[in-house]
Amino acid sequence: MANGFKYGGYMGQLLRVNLINRTVSKEPLREDWARDFVGGAGLAARILYEELPPKIDPLGPENKLVMMTGPVNGTIIPAASRTAICAKSPYTKSFFHSIFGGFLGPELKFAGYDGLIVEGRASSPVYIWIDDDHVEVRDAAHLWGKDPFKAQEILRKEIGDEEIHIATIGLAGEEKAPYAMILCDIRAAGRGGMGAVMGSKNLKAIAVRGTGGVTVPNILRVYNTALKLNQLVATVPAVQGLSKYGTPRNVAAMNEGGILPTRNWQTEVFKGMKDITGEVMREKVVKGDRACFACSINCTKYSVVPKGKYKAVINGVDYETIYGFGSICEVDNIEALCKADELCDHYGLDLISTALCIAWAMECYEKGIFTKEDTDGIELKFGNVDGMLQMIEKIGKREGLGALLAKGTREAAQIVGKDSYRFTVENKGLEWPGHTCRPFPAAAVGYATGPRGGSHHDIRPTAEKSGLVDRRTLEGKGALAAEVNHWLILCDSMLLCHLGEPIWGPLRISDNTIEALNAVTGWELDYEGARKIAERQWNIIRCFSAREGFTREDDRLPVRFMEEPVPEGPMKGSCIPKETLERLKDDYYAYRGWDLKTGNPTKEKLIELGLDFAIKDVC
Amino acid sequence: MARVKVKSFSVIRDVLGASVVEIDVVHPETVGGLFEALVQKYGPAFKNRIWDPNTGEMVPFLMKLNEETIISSTSDLDKEIQDGDEIVIIFPIGGG
Incomplete structure (x- = not known):
């Protein structure tokens, strides 16, 4: 080798x-x-x-x-x-x-x-x-x-x-x-x-x-594995649509299902959805498709708005842009979303956090917490396209209200006060991506306990969103969240793309994932062997957080998700009350062999995983 | 016979040719019967979007029946449908 x-x-x-x-x-x-x-x-x-x-x-x-x-x-x-x-x-x-x-x-x-x-x-x-x-x-x-x-x-x-x-x-x-x-x-x-x-x-x-190459022990095995995986990419139904529409392929379907987060998560149905779908994007702005190295999914879209005030050249937009600057800010103009994407790239800003900060400011404005004096004259209401774009620039330059929003919603709400934390949508400081958990208990506990907080890459709601698992029950959801954690972290250590979710997961580490790892490394891991690696990875990250002082109390959901049920649409009434979340956390910690009081891995668990060196830090 | 509206998006819409199509479901007049009728009319191009060709199994996904009721391909194929019903196919949703 x-x-x-x-x-x-x-x-x-x-x-x-x-x-x-x-x-x-x-x-x-x-x-x-x-x-x-x-x-x-x-x-x-x-x-x-x-x-x-x-x-x-x-x-x-x-x-x-x-x-x-x-x-x-x-x-x-x-x-x-x-x-x-x-x-x-x-x-x-x-x-x-x-x-x-x-x-x-x-x-x-x-x-x-x-x-x-x-x-x-x-x-x-x-x-x-x-x-x-x-x-x-x-x-x-x-x-x-x-x-x-x-x-x-x-x-x-x-x-x-x-x-x-x-x-x-x-x-x-x-x-x-x-x-x-x-x-x-x-x-x-x-x-x-x-x-x-x-x-x-x-x-x-x-x-x-770099001009070298990667050596594998059995090139024929890797070739055959790649052949099989490419066949799956080309045929597994849940992967289809990414090549043509990219990640926005599901915007319209999510809205129909009542799970398209809207108006800073006040609701999950967006009336302006029809103008910002993947189909509209393909028709109006997409000029080409791009793929990552050796990938046959081809999900990146090259988009151009050739003229006008939203003139832009971008790689996107992705679903998260449509969610963040579209439905969350109630903007129904696909060209403006391209401009928002371009501005985030220009300044080097995370677009999800940027969008959620602006949406939070819009809610503050509409509730009278901010006035035009705070916004430099911008009427920062939901749906104000140009106001939203101006705020991106202000955040990028840290001008005026932008300097406050550049701190993120958690710190901004602490500074502003006036109960504005009640409509921040974050966990561990990280603003939420465009995938709800109010109707989905496994996703809820996965988000709450995730090391990154508001990340849909520590948990995936797909099993509950698709009906593969009954979303209406709490039983077994701690175990489901943990096993989804495991396939995700193993993918993130192999650097597999989560868009291949039906191939790599979706309920637990799949045979495809294990075969890809074995073929390349020459290992002969079985499911239990692969799972143990993933569990070790998840626990070392948890130990890192515990050593920093994180505890069970930091495994939270936004107040809005616990106290404000979805007000309309087919998921009307959905929310995760605090007592439900605490029950789910107990279930999750118990399945993991973690201490229910602290949420930390136990000494026995760390020994089992070969993480003895962390005992002194977290037990 | 039940005449049913089917609403779909993305690649399923592409196969059906329009975002809303109407189809007659003769027997059985159920959600499962609806999908059989769709396969009859639209052939393998549709079938391969709903049944995984690698396993032969229908993939899990949600549907919306008449605006408010969410049903699932994993548990509601026997559910009866009526003339004039509308079903929205909310296909398996992942994220970027």
């Missing part, structure tokens, strides 16, 4: 860059950690648990930024091209993995590395240039202040290679806005403020060129 590493799929080494003294070192990947934590989020969590002291400032030089690949990255396995960027989050204050698609992860492996660890803080703006074996820290003063796409353009030109892949931050990251994202070519590591961590290090960009 590569570099004499014991297992297939791995490059066998990590790259470490210290920005204080601008040194670069290469170190062997620990074989035991690869076997126990695989890669991606799982391996990054293990590394950061080891290397970060508890309770450090996420924006201080002690924090480390880890870009991690997985063993399947860079092979011909489809829907396996994602990359994890991990750190202690300035937004959620615990371990965070932000995952993006595209080409960067495979390219890093082709350069010869399973991952990159960035530590310290440069004294002035820099970028990291990785060119196979040659790695250097270069001056980036000329890139500072540039938007991510412009910075990428300059770098490709000055390096003289159009094929390099680049992760960059925008103004929000440079200014350490806590929900700043990282733009990786055209894809975003959007959530959790990883862009702020990068900015705190004075690190503008990471550019990668």
Whole structure:
């Protein structure tokens, strides 16, 4: 295998860059950690648990930024091209993995590395240039202040290679806005403020060129596995539609089902839905389709608004844009949503958090908490398209009310007071994505206990949304949430795309997932073996949070979800009252073997999983 | 015989040719009978959107019956339908 590493799929080494003294070192990947934590989020969590002291400032030089690949990255396995960027989050204050698609992860492996660890803080703006074996820290003063796409353009030109892949931050990251994202070519590591961590290090960009390949133990087995998986991608009904319509394929269906979050989650039916569907997007703005490395799903849409005040060129919009700036802000103009998407990219902002912050401000305005004096004259009502776009700019520049909203809804509500926390929609500080849990108990407990909070990638409501599992009962929902956690975290360590959910899940780790991992690494894991790895990964992340001081009390839902039933539509009356949530948490902790009082893993569980080293921190 | 309106989206709409189609359900006059009628009329292109060709099984998804009632392909195929009913196919929903 590569570099004499014991297992297939791995490059066998990590790259470490210290920005204080601008040194670069290469170190062997620990074989035991690869076997126990695989890669991606799982391996990054293990590394950061080891290397970060508890309770450090996420924006201080002690924090480390880890870009991690997985063993399947860079092979011909489809829907396996994602990359994890991990750190202690300035937004959620615990371990965070932000995952993006595209080409960067495979390219890093082709350069010869399973991952990159960035530590310290440069004294002035820099970028990291990785060119196979040659790695250097270069001056980036000329890139500072540039938007991510412009910075990428300059770098490709000055390096003289159009094929390099680049992760960059925008103004929000440079200014350490806590929900700043990282733009990786055209894809975003959007959530959790990883862009702020990068900015705190004075690190503008990471550019990668690799010319090697990935070695596997049995190429015929990998070929046959890829063939089978591509066949599934082409035929499994629940995957269809992504190629043509992208992730917005289900906007109209969700609205019909009464689960399209609307008006800052005051309701889940949007009357203006018909103008912002995937079908409308395809007809009006989509000009082409793009795929990630070796992926046959082809879900990214290239869209253009050629003229007018919403003129924009974007890769999207995705469902989350339509949810966030569409139904949540009650905007029914697809061209304006393209503009909102473009502005978030321009400033380097996580669009979900940006949208939810603006929707919260709209509700504050309509309830009289904010006036035109607060909004610099903007009548910030739901449905005010141009007001919404102006607010994105204000957040990006941290001007006026934008400076408050750039802090996120949790902190903004604490500053504003007046019970405005009652209509913040976040957990652990992270604003909610566009997937409800009010009618879905397993999803509710999954969101509440998720390490990232408002993330639909720690839990998926799909089993309950599709009727595969009865959404009306509470029994067994703790177990379901835990097993969904497991297939998700295993995917996030292999860097498999969650859009392949029917193939990789959806109820538990699937045989397809295990076969992909076995084929590439040469392992012969059975279901129990794969599940144990995933359980270990989930527990090390929980230990990280526990060490930071998180407890059962932090496993919450927004007040709105507990106290305000859905007011209309087919899910009318749905909500998760606090006592129901607490019962679900008991069920979930008990299934996991966690302490019911603290929500922490028990000593016995940690020993069982080989995480003995964490006992002193959390038990 | 029950004449039923079927509303759909995305790739299912593409196969049916319009966002709303009407179809006669002869026997049985149930939700399951409706899908059999749709397969008869629209052939494998429709069937392959609803039945997983790899397993031969109908995939799980929700439907909305007459505006307010949510029913499921996993538990409600025997549910009777009436002339004039409308069913919305809320196909399996994942997220981006």
